[in-house]
Structures are given as structure tokens and as C-alpha cells.
Amino acid sequence: MRNFKRTALLLTLPASLVAICLYAAPILQVLALSVTEPKPGLANYQNLFANAAVGRVVVTTLKVSIMTTVLTVVASYIVAFAIIHMSAGLRRVSLFLVLVPFWISVLVRAFSWITILRRRGVLNGALMETGVISSPLDLVYNLLGVTIGMVHYMMPFAILLLYANLSDIDRRIMQAARSLGARPATIFWRVWLPLSLPGLALATLFVFVFSLGFLVTPALLGAGKTLMIAEYISVQISSTSRWDLATSLSTMLLLVVGIIVFAAMRSPALRAAFVARPQQ
């Protein structure tokens, strides 16, 4: 009997070793370097808070992340809500339209947006040809372009999450509300919305946390002009070798993400959403 359990525990060892040596250790080293490089102490953090450039980057990151989160969650809820009310055929079409962007490389998506939004891009070209505008608009390599790209990246993910959550809601509750004389708007605000709150909270949490530390889309669609934390960290290690800045900023980012996730897990609604198995 004991032999069985020992073998089972042995099986967990290889992956655990990989996770400890190749994941936990390097991240702990980032934390350690932030208080030892170049010399022991909290000087790096003092510099971090006094650094005006870092301040601007943090403000940009918060601005983009909050805008992205609000737009993504609202838009995704509208789509997910529509999908669960569709006929089986239309639902298959809609899910296909969500799954293609969900699975396709983030780089392909960023590239599509650059092609569409740049000064000599598809959209500006079309608008100029039809005479709507006389000189090209700045649609990318700024806050607008980054936000469009981020919302486009996050939406399929949020839609699938909300769709799974909304599908689990018992429709008989709506029938009950209707048979008791509630009007459609009342059913939405008083029944659907409260029941969707766990899913909405989970989507908000994930989108916000992903946005805070996102590198690819902001870097490609911001092109150094709209600088967010991840790209700022990347510049510190690849061009200027400022390990003090990179590691202390990484530590702060990890701390913020950790606090958000920890706080979220304390809410029973979110815990329930996590325990409930996400579809697929």
C-alpha cells in the first residue's frame, strides 16, 4: 500500500524539479538582485520611486491597462451574451470567428493592425481616397493603436471565459422570472447580470493582470513611443544593461500582480468561478 503512494510521489518529482530549478529559482534571483545589485539595500527602490521616466511608464501602463480591461470586458460580455442566445448553426459560426483570432499568433495580429492603421496603411488610404480626410490620421504607434491591439488580443480570451460562465447559468431561472411577469430589461438587470458577476470578475482580473505585464502588442504597436512596463524592462536589460532598474521594476510588477490575484482569491465568487471547470 505505501509502496503505491511512494511511486506516485516519485512520479511528481521530475516536473517539480524543473519547476523549482528552472522557474522558481530564476524568479527568486530577480527578487534577490533587486536588493543586492549593485550593492545591498533598498536604494534601487528609492531610485525607482524618484525616477520620472519610470513614473511616466507606470502611468501609461495603468492608463492602457484600465482602458483595455473596461473595453474588453464590456465588448466581450455583449458578444458572449449574444452567442448563448443564438441557434446552434449561428453559434458555430460565431465561435469560429472567435477561435481563429484566439489561436492565431499574437505577432500576426499585431502585424495586421500595423498594416491597417499606419499612416500609409489600408484604413488611411481608404479614407483619403473617399475624401473623408485630406491628410493621414495617426492611428498607430500611440495610445490609440496600442489599446486597439490590446483589446483585439484580449477579447477572444474573455469571450470564451464569459461564454463558459454564461452557459452554466440555469435558464429555468429566466423562465421563472418571465412567468412571474418580469420584463426583458428587468430580467437582464436583475437576473442575468447578477448571475454573471463571477465570470465578469474573473475576466476583469485576467485581462487586467495580462495587460499590466504585456510585452508584444504594446512594443510592436507602440514602437517605443507608448512605453509600457514590460517594454521598459526589456530596454533596461537588452540595451542599457540597467539590471538594478530591471530587477526592481520586475519585483514591483510581480508584487502588484500577486496582491491582485491574492485579493481576488479571497472573494468567494471568484473562488467559485475558479473551481467551476472552464470549458475545453
Add this chain to the structure above:
Amino acid sequence: MRPRPIIEVGLPRILAWCLLGFLFVPILVVIPVALTDRDYLSLPQDGISLQHFAALADWSKGWLPSMLTSAGIALACAAIATALGVAFAVGAWAAGGWWPSLMRILLLSPMIVPPIIYAVGMVKLWARLSLLDSYTGVVLVHVVLALPLTVLAIGASLSNLDQRLVQAARSLGARPMTVFGKVILPNILPGVAAGALLAFVASWDEITVTLFITGRAVVTLPRRIWTSIQDAVDPALAAIATVLLVITVLALIARSLIERRQRQRL
């Protein structure tokens, strides 16, 4: 009489279709750009041309070597991550207790912790172990990033498995490894296959950490695309994007066909 669902009231439904269009249509722009007859990023001017797809097959242009590099790394990553993931998920399922739960949290954390933080840590570690810009270094990092997916996929399969099957095998005298190999494994094969596929895709697409731990020697496809996007001139970029788009669409269609056939068989 069935009352009309409120979504039929119109505006929300129209809005939903517009948003679905916003998700899908912009990606299609890569197709006309890939067919341009010019040698810079543009829509076709005086007709279409397949020259940029031909460039993808030209070894010296670098796209083909990058595709092979990525495919090789993704295969190695999928094999290792699946083996580690199966062993872990099955062991944790059979043993239970605090150690597997703790390790599960650690193994899943790459899904939440921003990859940029991991990238900073791995640059330091690989520099010390001289594994920067090496195939081994990239495969190991991709394994760590793919493990959450394999563990989740296999864990989902295991949660449908009846514990009494294991008890029956053990009471009949099967040795532990026999139970794992001959009783549990055959029952979770769909989960294992799903995990392997997810690990392959995760590695094939990985860019954030790869960007920091590779240089001239190991150029994965995403890395090659990244550089090309920053230059923003070569239409071959649109051609590779089109190829990736077609592969994604075909894979999704194949999946829905397989699912439909399975449903019919039931």
C-alpha cells in the same frame, strides 16, 4: 408560445456581430498584402503575384530555416512537457496531499506571472550556465512555459477517471508501475494528446522569453517575424502570416469535423 429572448430586441445583437467582425476581419488584411506585386508592404497595384510565397521557400531568405527551427524546438518541447506533465498529473492524482498541491500551484504560475519577469530571470541564469542562444536553453524554457497546459489538460482527463479502477487493479495484485502504465494511462490518452498539442502550439508561438534568450544562432519563426515587423517592409511577412492563418483555419475545421464524428459515434 415561447416568449422572445431579449437578445432579439436588436441593437445588442447587431453590436455583437460588429464586434465579431472587429475580431475576425482585420486578420484577413494579410491575404491581399501577401499577394502584392510590389516589393514593399502594400495592397496589389497592377495585379497579383505569388513571388512573396516563393520567397518563403527560398532557403537563403531565412524563413524556411526558421520554420524548421521552430518545428524542431516545438516537437522536443511537446515530447518533454508531455512526459513530465503525465508523470506529474498522474502522480499528484494518485498521491494527493500538500506536496502535489503546492507543486501544482508552482507549475501553473507561468500562466499568471508576466513572462517578462521570467525572461529577466532566465537571461541571468542562462548567461551563468552558458545556455544563452542555444537549442537546449530554448527547449527547456519552452517546457516550463508549456507545462501548465499539459498538466491542466491531463488533469481534466483524470478528473473523469474512476478511482475504483485503480483500487480494483491494486487489489488484484498489480504493481504500482503496472497500475500507472496499464490502467491509468490508457484511460487518459485523449487528455495526453490534447496536452501534447497545446505544448507544441505554445512553443511554436512563444516570443516574449525567446526574444531575450536567443540571438543569432537560434532564430525561431516568431523571432524572425518579430524582427521583420519592426522593419515593416518585406511583403514575405504578409505571406508567412497568410500561411499561419490558413493553418489555423484548417486546424479548427479539422477539430470540429473530428468532434462531430465523435458525437455521431456516441
